[in-house]
Amino acid sequence: EPEVTQTPSHQVTQMGQEVILRCVPISNHLYFYWYRQILGQKVEFLVSFYNNEISEKSEIFDDQFSVERPDGSNFTLKIRSTKLEDSAMYFCASSDGGLGQGAGEQFFGPGTRLTVL
């Protein structure tokens, strides 16, 4: 069964450093998402991506964040200068449809745990 994969599973970084979190969505999916979950809290939407551009972003997704689909398979989240409060689990998700009835289910990756020291 196809699945979303994410690397690395755990990333430790120093405050102020740049990190890139990688995701490989399911191959025929067109819509891509990043979510964040701070330990013990709810899952929060960061950004959605379709047709090589951002479709929607939340207030959390400020100028320190960027997303990219550098090739036909990878989908990356970059945090330019990490802060302590960026420590969280980051989930990538993909679906084959974004809108309307019958819109596709979002499949989640296993997450990347980011620890900022």
Next chain:
Amino acid sequence: AQTVTQSQPEMSVQEAETVTLSCTYDTSESDYYLFWYKQPPSRQMILVIRQEAYKQQNATENRFSVNFQKAAKSFSLKISDSQLGDAAMYFCAYRSASGGTSYGKLTFGQGTILTVHP
């Protein structure tokens, strides 16, 4: 903006018994989807069940069923014949089915930790 509220931070159930997890939501939209996701200790998000708002019939998936009350904006999850493997955090989530600025983002509730006692 849509909000999702899970008022039960923790619930517990005996193995083989039935438990119901509550979820309410607030929206001005008429067309949307509701979901229950399970997050075990591995923290992987697993879809349990999905309900389309235009459907009056409550969704069921094996031991999992929902009670969808559209007028009351309530969406509870019932787990029958609970098993030890059901122990996890459960999240209720909302997604718009209309166009506009919402491109399929999920809005989650705070989660309910379910403990299953042998």
